[in-house]
Amino acid sequence: MTPTFVYDGDCAFCTTCAEFIERRIPTHARVIPWQFADLDALGLSQEECEEAVQWVAGDGATAAGPDAIALLLRDAGRAWELAGGALQLGPVRLAAWPVYRWVAEHRHLLPGGTAACSLPQAQRDLLFGSQN
Template sequence: MTTPTFVYDGDCSFCTTCADFIERRIPTHARVIPWQFADLDALGLTTEECEEAVQWVGADGARAAGPDAIALMLRDAGRAWQFAGGALQLGPVRLAAWPAYRWVAEHRHLLPGGTAACSLPQAQRDLLYGKDAG
């Protein structure tokens, strides 16, 4: 792989809004893509991993999830973003980032733009809305 990839949940309005912000404002070299449209096998990812957290797959194949993935994406963007990504990787900040990330992930359906579908695992979305709905 030559291009790093940042993978998010495209069925979640909150996640999609964040991904749109990344694409508009953060000059990362990464391909930013919903996991529903990514070749997960080629990236070495599973649906379960992608449902649990955003994912980073570096050009070298190195992987990270959640705030660790966000930190690597920011570091990839250079300059001021590198500082933010580095700060997110500092021990105390990283320790606080994971519980905050998990809280947001568990409550994303309640955040602006979120929908009830954001709170469901893909298998349940498929049952409710059909396999091709998400």
């Protein structure tokens, strides 16, 4: 199975970040919004994908949040691999989760973010209709 990086396609900030990954980071992974992914085949739940970005390795192993980002970077090789390795170091990893949570909770305020970014999927579905 091809490694897969899953993000929230309804969030403009997340989509902007995913587009950066696709343009600038030479990963072998498929980068896909969870709304268009076969979550069952990937072994993921909607709740997990709403909580954080997800990495599904070729062997099916998963990681979330900054751990997923670190694995994506390591997959890209070269200088990106160094950045991914640094993100996995104990103290950096420990600090990365609170930073990730803060960004996730405030993504609607960040460049490219929209008000919809701050809503859980169930509320987005009620307001804008289900995309599944």
